[in-house]
Structures are given as C-alpha cells and as structure tokens.
Amino acid sequence: MFTGIVEELGEVVAVEELADASRFRLRGPVVTEGARHGDSIAVNGVCLTVVEHEGAEFTADVMAETLKRSSLGALAPGSRVNLERPTPVGGRLGGHLVQGHVDGTGTILRREPSEHWELVTVSLPGDLARYVVEKGSITVDGISLTVVEATDDTFSVSLIPTTLALTTLGHKQPGAPVNLEVDVLAKYVERMLRYGTAPEQPAQEG
Template identity: 60%
Template structure:
C-alpha cells in the first residue's frame, strides 16, 4: 500500500530482457533505507518486489502481465522513475490510498504552463472514466493528484512547482505514456452497489423469436 507521495527520483541502471519478463535495476538512495529483500517499492505507480539489493541500487522482476498492462514495458537505461516505499501504519497519509496496481495507461494530451503551475490533460481509457469526479483522486505514474476536470475520455490536473520539481511529471511531454490507478474506494463502492441495481434484461436469442413466431 502506498500514498502517492513520491519519495525520490531514481534512475534506471539496467534493463535485462528475459523473453517473457525483464529484470529492472534502479539506482536510488532514499527508498533503500530500511528496505530488505521481498519489500515493495512503487515504480511509476507500479508495485514491484525487491529481488536483489546492492550498493545504491535494487532489482525487481517484471513479468509479462506487468509489461502488457503498464508503461514500464518501454523503460530504458537512463530513464528517471518515481519511487515510493510501501507506507507504514505510523506514517501520515499525505496523498490517498494507492495500491500500486495499474488500471490502465494514459497519454499526455496537452500541457498549459503558467507562472506557478502547469495544467496537464491526460487521456483516459474508457473503462476508467466512471471512477473519476471533479476534485477526486487519481494516481498518475505513482503521483497522487486531484482531478481538476473529469471528462469522458480524458481528465486534467494542475501540477504545483513541488510536483514539477520532484517527480517525472515535470518532464513528461505530449505523447508520453503514464500509468493510471483509479481510486480504489470508488471501485469498492461500485461493487457494493452493484447488488442493489437492476439487472438489464437479457435479449432473446434470434432463433427463440423465430420459434415463437412460427408456432
């Protein structure tokens, strides 16, 4: 479990192709403090398990499912990545509840810089639009953000100087892909309410209609 508050910008040191998986080695400092084998670290919003530790670096294995469903499939050596350790119960929840389970990949559609912040529009997979509301929460590349405007196929966020300086969102350009995670509370509410909502009638099979007409 994470909060979407990026602790550190790491640098991808190595990407080892293993056919249906990759081994990802990241250079870091802060997130290695108190971290052991088997611990979880969020990389651009994707929860990864520490498989190896070295001096100033750590390694994780990314299976095919992760490569298929996240933007990490395109990561290369030298790329900067957002890092966050799993939250502990004695820490303040500075962002919102983030699982590190990517729901979909969006694309930076536009950036509108101003003197003190940037307004960024991100495309949204159709199946996620129902979870977004104005002033609700969304995780973009592991960063907890507030939705400014929720649209049918995209949404906008305002990035303050702190976010621009301390996360990869400061350097993301139009066309770049980003990992998205919707608010898990919204998904649970939808599941719970599903049992109380009417079920749409099932259309009759064409052959069944023909049989009735001919009887």
C-alpha cells in the same frame, strides 16, 4: 499500501530481457535505505518486489502481464522513475490510498504552463472514466493528484512547482505514456451498488 507521495526521482540503470519478463535494476538511495529482499517499492506507480539490493541500487522482476498493462515496458537505461516505499502502519496518509496496481495507461495530451503551476491533460481509457470525478483523486505515474476536470475520455490535473521539480511529470511531454490507478474506494462503491446490500439475517430464537 502507498499514498502517492513520491519520495525520490530515481533512475533505470539496466534492463535485462527474460523469457516472459524483464529484470530492472534501478537506482534510488532514499528508497533503498534499509531495503531487504522481498520488500515492496512502487516504480512509476507499479508495486514491485525487491529481488536484490546493493548500495543505492535494487533489482525487481516485472512479469509480462505488468509490462502489458503499464508503461514500464517503455523504460530504458537512463529513464527517470518515481519511487515510493509503502507507508508504515501509523504513518501519515499524505495523498490517498494507493495500491500500486495499475488500472491502465493514459497519454499526456497537452501541457498549459502558468506562472506558478501547470495544467496537464491526460487521455483516459473509457473503462476507467466512471471512476474519475472532478476534485476526486487519481494516481498518475505513482503521484497522488486531484482531478481538476474530467470528461468521458480525458482528465486534467494541476501540478505545483514541487511536483514539477521532483517527479517524472516535470519533464514528460505530450505523447508520453503514464500509468493510471483510479481511487479503489470508487471501485468498491460500484461493486456494492451492483450487488446491493447484504441480506437480512434471520432473527435468533431464544
């Protein structure tokens, strides 16, 4: 489980195309410290498994389904990526509960800079709109953000200087794809409302 607080802005070193997947080599000296085979690292919000680790670099295999459902397929050597390790038990929940399971992709539509922050509007797939609400949480490229405004097909977020300086959203321009993960709590609530409450248990005799 992640919290959407990006630890560092890493870089794609190489991409190897396999028969039904891709193998990424990425550089991130912070997230690779103490990394081991099998560990999880979120890359632009996608939970990937460390295959190999050497120095400040690690490799991860990305299956075709993940490439299709996320924006990782658009990455190339030199691309910058947001990196985050899972939150340890007892760690601080700085953002919100993030699984690293991308629900879909959006596109940056416009950026509106201000003196100390920037408003970014992103397209929203129709099947995700019901999970996105004003002042709710959403993960964009692995970044936990608060929704400023939501419509049926867009949402906007405000980016503070730290987010602009230390994440991919600081340089992505209109037209760029981003990974989206909605708040998992909203999906659980929807499912419970759909199926109703659990049936009453019969009284026990005795």
